[in-house]
Amino acid sequence: MNPFRTKPNPITDDGDGLTFCSSCAFAGVCHSEGYDKSALQELHCLVQHVGPYPAGTLLFREGDPFNAIAAVRSGMVKTFRIDASGRKQVLGFFLLGEIIGLDAIHSARFPCNAVALDTVSLCRFSFPMMATLATRMPGLQTQLFRLLSQDINKAAAMAGDFSADERMAAFVLSISRRFASRGFSPNRFALSMSRTDIGNYLRLAAETVSRVVRRFQDEGLLLVDRREFEILDMARLRCLALPLLRE
Amino acid sequence: MNPFRTKPNPITDDGDGLTFCSSCAFAGVCHSEGYDKSALQELHCLVQHVGPYPAGTLLFREGDPFNAIAAVRSGMVKTFRIDASGRKQVLGFFLLGEIIGLDAIHSARFPCNAVALDTVSLCRFSFPMMATLATRMPGLQTQLFRLLSQDINKAAAMAGDFSADERMAAFVLSISRRFASRGFSPNRFALSMSRTDIGNYLRLAAETVSRVVRRFQDEGLLLVDRREFEILDMARLRCLALPLLRE
DNA sequence: CGGACCCTTGAATTATGTCAAAAGGGGTGG
DNA sequence: CCACCCCTTTTGACATAATTCAAGGGTCCG
Incomplete structure (x- = not known):
């Protein structure tokens, strides 16, 4: 029933004295x-x-x-x-x-x-x-x-004036991209933070986060089970997040 | 009639090959x-x-x-x-x-x-x-x-969730402090930007900026003539801006 | 003197917050 | 394994801060 059973498998190498962990922000410096x-x-x-x-x-x-x-x-x-x-x-x-x-x-x-x-x-x-x-x-x-x-x-991007939908879409997309660049699935991921935390980050009430997530599900953008997210319509999500996206 | 007749006198030295302009962010580096x-x-x-x-x-x-x-x-x-x-x-x-x-x-x-x-x-x-x-x-x-x-x-400070009053108070105070640290009056200054610009910066409609400024005047916090501001009650302004202030 | 732009003010609208309550999991202990 | 509790999430009803829309008034500049 739960569509998120399969968890991504983190590749967290520790470096070997010659290279840094591949996902680290300092990888490639040398x-x-x-x-x-x-x-x-x-x-x-x-x-x-x-x-x-x-x-x-x-x-x-x-x-x-x-x-x-x-x-x-x-x-x-x-x-x-x-x-x-x-x-x-x-x-x-x-x-x-x-x-x-x-x-x-x-x-x-x-x-x-x-x-x-x-x-x-x-x-x-x-x-x-x-x-x-x-x-x-x-x-x-x-x-x-x-x-x-x-x-x-x-x-600065967070400081802009955006609607709840735009903020939420940008948030999900940002997480997706960051996971993707580390070798995880861009479409499925588990968040570790509560709705309240997401709200405090996006400058929204937790209830608003909940409602937007529900609507995104109703509209076929997302499939959400508690803290596990699956992106169903990346294109539409990206479209919503466009004003906030900056890279 | 206009209480802002006296303009502050900018001290903009150009440096002399040994020191930088005194107000520059790089002054003092050497x-x-x-x-x-x-x-x-x-x-x-x-x-x-x-x-x-x-x-x-x-x-x-x-x-x-x-x-x-x-x-x-x-x-x-x-x-x-x-x-x-x-x-x-x-x-x-x-x-x-x-x-x-x-x-x-x-x-x-x-x-x-x-x-x-x-x-x-x-x-x-x-x-x-x-x-x-x-x-x-x-x-x-x-x-x-x-x-x-x-x-x-x-x-990050701008990204927080603050009321129109808090944002406006913090804005005025920020300008005041920055002018003050450059040798201008902290209490009187002329802004060069429109209400629309202030609004776009503070994430408020220009009309809201106008209304808040009016209320601040009615409450004795500010004296405003077009783009010239005088701070009448620094303490109360600081109190309003407190949540946003960060240094 | 006219026109453009900016600012102000009022009235109506709306997105989002707040409050309250119920639902749903997950863990714990019996 | 079930019952219970706690915490997070969801949902609904209502409140409200701020926006939007619209109009009027100043001020500056040509």
Whole structure:
């Protein structure tokens, strides 16, 4: 009955001292530039594998001193902050290979909290060491600039004025693409976050998320069972999400 | 009758080969690190003064190849994009010393348009050259990282779910602070953008901007004459803007 | 002096939020 | 294996902030 029985099989290699995990945002930094093995070793030296942390673990909290960024090695992470009037704003969900903490560079403190949505392992990169290394590895510096710049664009896209339908469509499509680029199915995936979290991320009430998802199902766009999603009409979804899509 | 007769007097020095314009985002990069004069000269060598451009000049447009960032030397710049359904989203307003173009690094193309809101002069920095220089000047690299990270936070703040009052209060306060840090009055300033632009930035209809401004006046928070603003009750304004404020 | 544009104001509409309650799973313990 | 409880999700009814539509009034500029 459940159409989501078959789960995608994560390919989470740990790197071998010469290459990074294939899905990591830093994969390719070296090879593209033809760096020698010593530089590569250096990059690996400043990586620290941490975790696994069980679902619900608070990875860092707002105000914590910043000293490292992290790439998700497995699981899913949510970042959020609680504003002055107690409202929760979800800033992002981070999938395999995505980088957490770039927003903390500015003030040298984390501007938000991060929590594991399921069992999470991370690669921790000392940022001071990485910045130093980046002075000797222009490719690494470039990649850091690009990642930072990309996050500006992501945040700006969320800041736009879009309808609930557009936001929801863009959200589903974004997850789909990010899973797809990591070798998972673009059509079927399981989300780890609650409707409330999705709502706080998309700036919608949880009830609105629920209603939009229902309507998308009624209209044949999606097939949803609890937190498992199947995209039935990618084209129409993309069409809806068009105003928000930015890459 | 007009309470805004006295205009603030801009202090826009042009640098002298040893120091940068005092309000520029790159001011202090060198001195803080004790670099020698040659490094400083290099930084100055990659700066190109451009403009002045009259109000309405399109400085770059979405899709243009990216090769340089720019600091505002005088005037005010607006960046915006038109989404797939024709809606205009204003991404930011840039004051004296603020850096435009950091969001273009990621894709090597400008993701938005930029237009001069009044007479605008810029300092243009070749980004490839700057990045190269940053490998030899850690202080410059750090500053670039910080500026990029700051922009993530700015964009994320705009992405939150706030009322029209909160957004408007935060907007006025933000302008006030930015003017103040450049030596202008925090209490009186003239905006160069239309209500429509403010609305597109704050994700509000122009009519809503107008109504909120009126109410703020009725409540004694502001004194507004066309595009000239005077803040009468900074404390209450700050209180309103609290949920949005982030630095 | 005319025209264009911007801003303001009012009235009606609407998308989304809020409140409340019920339904559905999943886990736990008997 | 069932009964119960807790938590998330769904659904409905209602409330409301903000938009939209429409008109009028200022102001600036040619």
